[in-house]
Amino acid sequence: MDIRFDGRVAIVTGAGRGLGRSHVLGLAARGAKVAIVDFDPSTDGAPPAASAVAAEIGAQGGEAIAIGANVADAASVQTMIEQVLARWGRVDILVNNAGILRDKSFAKMELADFRLVLEVHVMGTVNCTKAVWERMREQKYGRIVLTASSSGLYGNFGQSNYGTAKAAMVGLMNVLHLEGEKYDIRVNALLPTAATQMTEGLFPEAVARLATPESITPGLLFLVSENAPSRVMLCAGAGTFARTLITETVGVHFPEADRTPEAIAAAFDRISDPTGATGVATAFAQTEKLVALARS
Incomplete structure (x- = not known):
């Protein structure tokens, strides 16, 4: 059976370019109404990149709105949610994709940069999820994706702030899965490896050609579908998909x-x-x- 999103309303943060742009295009192509959320401190409204994606979807016969919102600001997020509800009256899918990098070795990193990355990735995800949670509980339906990273699971030099933030996504997913289960709110984590503006210069050219945002999006669409699993960590890159499983050894008891x-x-x-x-x-x-x- 084809995976479709007809009648569903989806919010994707950080959606003006890169992974977010690919995700909203994928959702819209399969019938979803999409809110393209992005942030540009130089403008009060929707950033030009987000507006361009909305126009692209509209030209293809889809429904989309572009909204400017800082996910790290709870008041800004609430205003964004109100705009979506005013337009379509519901929220079915939330993709927490917005993020930043401030890479530096731990010895050289300023605490302000550590805190900023946590504010955007952790509190940004919490702010957006909290803003839709009660609505999803009431309608007894919700699909939420948290964007995690292998940096959080396995580590990556120079990314103590980012790795900490992304590891937090696993803990948040585990708890929200349990709390949302009886309301048919399914919560999963996507761990993408993609060459985007945020990761520019981090991948060799040959890798970047394969690790496109578009190679990730099919996994995202599965995780927010009607029959999606819950509490899954799906790793994706270059069209390859794997699942990370956390297991615990039997253990040894000591008298x-x-x-x-x-x-x-x-x-x-x-x-x-x-x-x-x-x-x-x-x-x-x-x-x-x-x-x-x-x-x-």
Whole structure:
């Protein structure tokens, strides 16, 4: 069955260019009404890039509006949401894509740059998600994507701020999945690798030719579809898709008399043995697992 978004309203942040632009074009091509949200501090209204994307969608027979909003400013986000609701009366899909980079080694990084990246990526995502959450609960339908990164899972030199922010997306996804489940709000994370204006100069030319924004968007469309999964970390780049899974080893219990750092060091290979490793559904489930080992 074809994946379509007819009658659905989607908001994509950071959508004037790059990944966001590709995402809104993909959503519009499959029937969604799209709000193209971007931010340019030099203008009070919609940035020219966002307006150009809206015009492109309109010329193809789709419905789109361009809105200027700073995702790090909760009041600006609320105004943006009100504009979308005034136009279409609902929000079905939110793609948290807006982001910035302020790369520098941790030793040289100013705390202001660390804080700014967290404000945009973490609080920007929180602000937008919070602004649509109650509406999605009421309508008992919502599809939300948080943009994470391999930098948050695996690390990348010079990106302590960005890696921290992107790792936060995993924790937020896990909790929102649990809280939104009974309202059919599905929350997933997309981990893209793409050559965009934000990553200009970071990829060799041969890689950049393959790692296009358009090679990522099919994964995004799946994650916000009617039959989407929830709590999935989908990695995407150059038309290749993979899923990151978090598992936990079985573990080793130490009787109180043997509970020493030396004993842990001696048993660390057994503690780390991936044989029988499984996923853990909730924090309490992990507690129950550890206690069960103590009781066995």
